[in-house]
Amino acid sequence: xxxxxxxxxxxxxxxxxxxxxxxxxxxxxxxxxxxxxxxxxxxxxxxxxxxxxxxxxxxxxxxxxxxxxxxxxxxxxxxxxxxxxxxxxxxxxxxxxxxxxxxxxxxxxxxxxxxxxxxxxxxxxxxxxxxxxxxxxxxxxxxxxxxxxxxxxxxxxxxxxxxxxxxxxxxxxxxxxxxxxxxxxxxxxxxxxxxxxxxxxxxxxxxxxxxxxxxxxxxxxxxxxxxxx
Numbered sequence: 001x002x003x004x005x006x007x008x009x010x011x012x013x014x015x016x017x018x019x020x021x022x023x024x025x026x027x028x029x030x031x032x033x034x035x036x037x038x039x040x041x042x043x044x045x046x047x048x049x050x051x052x053x054x055x056x057x058x059x060x061x062x063x064x065x066x067x068x069x070x071x072x073x074x075x076x077x078x079x080x081x082x083x084x085x086x087x088x089x090x091x092x093x094x095x096x097x098x099x100x101x102x103x104x105x106x107x108x109x110x111x112x113x114x115x116x117x118x119x120x121x122x123x124x125x126x127x128x129x130x131x132x133x134x135x136x137x138x139x140x141x142x143x144x145x146x147x148x149x150x151x152x153x154x155x156x157x158x159x160x161x162x163x164x165x166x167x168x169x170x171x172x173x174x175x176x177x178x179x180x181x182x183x184x185x186x187x188x189x190x191x192x193x194x195x196x197x198x199x200x201x202x203x204x205x206x207x208x209x210x211x212x213x214x215x216x217x218x219x220x221x222x223x224x225x226x227x228x229x
Contacts, residue, residue: 013164016197033153039130056114066173071100083139117197164199
């Protein structure tokens, strides 16, 4: 597949057929993904392939309550888990929690996460992250630059094998319990959960904002960068 086509069509896929994904395919996907860049080439990722049905249900359960919280924010008209959320917005989201739980359906992605063909948990080695924003008085995010390119590479490599998938971070809401379930050392953090499989519907070209909508010259409030015609 042409790289440009892959970038334009690798969207979030949450519905899969029952067709299994062989270990040989998964191995090739991970073999390609490992060439992602990372700080100091320390490759701060660990991948857990969750196979055991009971273990899959436990991961799903850790995910599910965080998903209800996510939906409660949407119902309240608030950006889910925004670092800039006010106390009032947090309270509004919390007030919608019961309503969010009531929207649960057995065939929903969150409720059936344990049934996806491939279930991966990607953990980050905190001791290997060059988190240059560690000491800033704001939300910290830079350390993820050493892990999330690898996660994205998994999705791109899966696309090359006619698979689809989605990266989700919702399970981190219950990271303490998830850490125990996965026997994760204290020096590691849960970076993402990935679901992979054969899509029920093949992804098409995605819709995104135009370049001029998010690009400026020299300063944040500088003139808009215009694509040459």
